[in-house]
Amino acid sequence: MSCRAGFVWETPQHFVRYVEDCGVPCELVTPYMLAAPYFRGSFSCLIVPTGFANPAYCRLLPALRASSDRIRHFVENGGNLLVFGAAIDRPDAYDWLPFPVTYRHEVFPRKIACGSSELGMALVEDYDPSCIECDGTFPVHGGSTAGASGGSPLIIEKTVGKGTVVVTSVHEYPSRAFIKKFCASGIQTLF
Template identity: 85%
Template sequence: MSCRAGFVWETSQHFVRYIEDCGIPCELVTPYMLAAPYFHGSFSCLIIPTGFANPAYCRLLPALRASSGRIQKFVENGGNLLVFGAAIDRPYAYDWLPFPVTYRHDVFPRQVTCGPSELGAALVEDYDLSCIECDGSFPSHGGIIAGSCGDSPVIIEKTVGKGTVIVTSVHEYPSLAFVKKFCCQGTQTLF
């Protein structure tokens, strides 16, 4: 199986190096590439980091919204999608996903309890779950809760077609085991 990640951001970040250090080839996908109908990258997963909706950090949200149909098709065809916190108080910052998610921005360390999801638990397995930095929660969503702080979901999982979407407000890099599993579990497909 071929693993290949697409990191969606304006410029290269240390996160790209982290993914590559996990043994997964990673390509930067800029907002212009994402929204361009002629761009056809082949990936097993796409990763959208924290801050995607905050204009102080990037101009990614309009491109995500313009690409919502392509994102849905990518996941339906077996690609996996990992999306972090919006990092701004915009409840509908995730309206480009193929299922509903509402976000509440609120940054502080939390005690996270993982549900039955293997992926949700793997995402944070390298961290002390009694005190993990999160940038918000998801008061309403169309997925299953894979991790929460009390009654506040902080990791949501949803199967869409043949692929999986993980939405998280955990403000840390995903674990090495998670990156390897999530990226290689997806089917390399055209975006």
């Protein structure tokens, strides 16, 4: 199966190179491209990195909101979506997702327990689960908890149509195995 990732940010980042080093072709998708109705990228996975809602880091949130219907259709048609912490205390930071998510910004290392979630375990497998840097929690959400610390959700997942959305506050790159698996399990579809 062919896989291709889209990395949503304003400028090139090292994360793009990391995804490519994992064996997954990756294209930068700027906020202008994301919100443009004529943009038709084909991806199996979209990645929205940490800080997407904080205006001190980028101007991505308005484009995500403007693209919320396209994002929902992308996931419903089989594309996977990986979203990191908003990096700002905004209750509405995730209002562009196809299910409710509330985020509380709190940066410090945590012990993560993933239970039986394969995606949760794969996401953090390159790290010591007793001490992983996280930038917040998800006190209210419409998904399944795939990783938690002391009862506070840190990784959530939800199937939407044929695709999967993973939202995480883990403030580290996901494991190489996770990138390969998550991108390859998505259906390459038009965004």
